[in-house]
Amino acid sequence: MPPSGDSAVKQAMSIFCSQHKILLGEFYLVQWGKDQKIMKEIVDLYGIPKTFALISLFYQELLKDEFLKKTGATVGIFKTQIPKLLLKLNERKDKEQIGRL
Numbered sequence: 001m002p003p004s005g006d007s008a009v010k011q012a013m014s015i016f017c018s019q020h021k022i023l024l025g026e027f028y029l030v031q032w033g034k035d036q037k038i039m040k041e042i043v044d045l046y047g048i049p050k051t052f053a054l055i056s057l058f059y060q061e062l063l064k065d066e067f068l069k070k071t072g073a074t075v076g077i078f079k080t081q082i083p084k085l086l087l088k089l090n091e092r093k094d095k096e097q098i099g100r101l
Contacts, residue, residue: 008048009040013075015052019059020073028073035075042079054078054085061085 013036020028043051058078062068071077 008043008051009036011048012039012043012051012055016055016075016078019055023059023062024073031075038075038079042082046082050089053089054082057085057088061088 013030016039017028017030020026039051042054046054055078058081059073061081061084062073068077068081
């Protein structure tokens with residue numbers, strides 16, 4: 001059974017914060033009301049598996065993208081990057097499908 005609304009948001013925030021700690025070596029300073037509201041919108045729109053994939057891809061891009069290196073990793077910046085991240089996820093999916101029936 002998939003997690004319910006609040007639990008899904010808490011899981012997404014937990015993954016976001018743990019990725020921040022792993023890749024940047026520092027704890028993420030959560031702005032609970034603001035960050036949870038944004039993450040709830042994302043989870044509600046894209047679902048849990050895609051949100052988790054987007055978070056993972058966001059942190060991968062953080063290491064390569066000059067804009068993200070300057071702005072840092074916040075839930076707000078993550079939200080602004082979703083259109084670009086979705087394109088990259090779809091490109092990956094398309095590449096995986098090449099040659100399959």
